[in-house]
Amino acid sequence: NAGVTQTPKFQVLKTGQSMTLQCAQDMNHEYMSWYRQDPGMGLRLIHYSVGAGITDQGEVPNGYNVSRSTTEDFPLRLLSAAPSQTSVYFCASGRQGVREQYFGPGTRLTVT
Amino acid sequence: AQRVTQPEKLLSVFKGAPVELKCNYSYSGSPELFWYVQYSRQRLQLLLRHISRESIKGFTADLNKGETSFHLKKPFAQEEDSAMYYCALKAGNQFYFGTGTSLTVIP
Numbered sequence: 001n002a003g004v005t006q007t008p009k010f011q012v013l014k015t016g017q018s019m020t021l022q023c024a025q026d027m028n029h030e031y032m033s034w035y036r037q038d039p040g041m042g043l044r045l046i047h048y049s050v051g052a053g054i055t056d057q058g059e060v061p062n063g064y065n066v067s068r069s070t071t072e073d074f075p076l077r078l079l080s081a082a083p084s085q086t087s088v089y090f091c092a093s094g095r096q097g098v099r100e101q102y103f104g105p106g107t108r109l110t111v112t
Numbered sequence: 113a114q115r116v117t118q119p120e121k122l123l124s125v126f127k128g129a130p131v132e133l134k135c136n137y138s139y140s141g142s143p144e145l146f147w148y149v150q151y152s153r154q155r156l157q158l159l160l161r162h163i164s165r166e167s168i169k170g171f172t173a174d175l176n177k178g179e180t181s182f183h184l185k186k187p188f189a190q191e192e193d194s195a196m197y198y199c200a201l202k203a204g205n206q207f208y209f210g211t212g213t214s215l216t217v218i219p
Contacts, residue, residue, distance in 0.1 A: 033207070040121075042198060042211040043156075050205055058206055090156065098202065099163070101148075103156040 001026050004104035006091050012110045013081040021076040021107050023091030031094040032074040033058070033101070034066065036087040043090065049074055050096075081111045114139050114203045118210035125189045126218050133184040133213045135173075135199030144202040145182040147173055148209075151195045159184075159197070169193070189217045 007022045025032065033048040035058075045058030049068040063085060065077040074093075078085060088108050092101040115138045125131045137143060147159040160168045162175040162182060173184045182199060194217045199210040 031205070035209075040211060042116075042118075043209040045206055045208070048205060056205070059208070092156075098205070098207075099161060100146075100158045101207070105155055 003027065004091055004093050004102050006089075006104035006107050008107060009105070010108050012112065013078070014112055015082060017081050019078050019081065021078075021089055021091075021109070023074045023076065023104060024072050025074075025093040025102070026072065027093060027102065028071060029093035029102070030071070030096040031098045031101075032068065033092045033094075034064070034074070034076045035090045035092065036060065036085075037090060037106075038087050046076065046089075078109075083111045085109065086111045114201055114206075114208045116199050116201050116208050116210040118197075118199055118213050120213045121211070122214050122216070124216045124218055127191055128188050131186050131189040131193070131215065131217075133197050133199075133215065135182045135184065135210060137180050137182065137199075137201050139180075139201055139203055141203065143175070143177075145173075145175055146200045146202065147171070147182075147184050148198045148200055149195050150198070156198070189215075191217050191219055193217050 004025045030051045034046040035043040044060045047066040049055045088106050091104040094101045117136045145162045149159045150156045171186045198212045201208045
C-alpha cells in the first residue's frame with residue numbers, strides 16, 4: 001500500500017492564481033482531512049470529510065474548497081491564492097471513529 | 113473553545129535522563145488525546161493515545177482531567193527520541209494540535 005500520497009511536493013504560485021493540491025489514500029479510510037502547518041502555529045485543520053459526498057469546515061477554512069467524490073481522493077482547492085496561504089499542507093486519513101490518522105508527506109506551497 | 117497548549121517550543125535533555133513534554137488542553141466535553149511524533153525526514157505519525165493506556169517506545173502519557181493535562185514522559189531518553197512532538201485533542205470529528213515541542217537528546 002502507498003498509504004497517503006500528496007502531489008505536488010512543492011509549488012510556487014503568484015497571488016490570485018488558483019490550484020488544486022491532490023491527496024489520495026489506498027487504505028479505504030472513511031475519514032480524510034487537510035491541515036496547514038505554519039511556524040509557531042502547529043497544525044490547523046482546514047477541512048475534513050467523514051465519507052464520500054460529505055465534507056465539513058475545520059478551524060481555518062477560508063480561501064479553500066474541498067470535495068469528496070470518491071473514498072480515495074480528497075483534493076484541496078485554493079480559489080485565489082494569497083501570500084497568507086504560504087504554508088506546508090498535510091493530508092491525513094483514518095478509519096471511522098478516527099483513533100489514528102495517517103499523514104501524507106506534505107506539500108510546501110509558496111505564494112508570492 | 114477547544115485549545116491545546118504545549119508550553120515548550122524546544123527541550124534538550126541528556127541521554128539517559130528523564131524527559132517530560134507538557135501538554136494542557138481545554139475542552140468542555142470528554143476528551144480524546146493523542147501524541148504524534150515527526151522524526152527527521154519522516155511523516156507525522158501517531159505515538160500513543162490516552163484511551164489505549166499503552167507504553168510506546170518507553171513513552172507513557174496519563175490523562176489528568178483535574179489538571180487538564182496529558183504530559184508525555186519517558187524515564188530514560190535515547191538519542192533516537194530526538195524529534196518534533198505534537199499533542200492533539202479530538203473533539204467530535206475535528207482535531208486540534210498544539211504548536212509542538214522539538215526534543216533534542218544530547219549524547
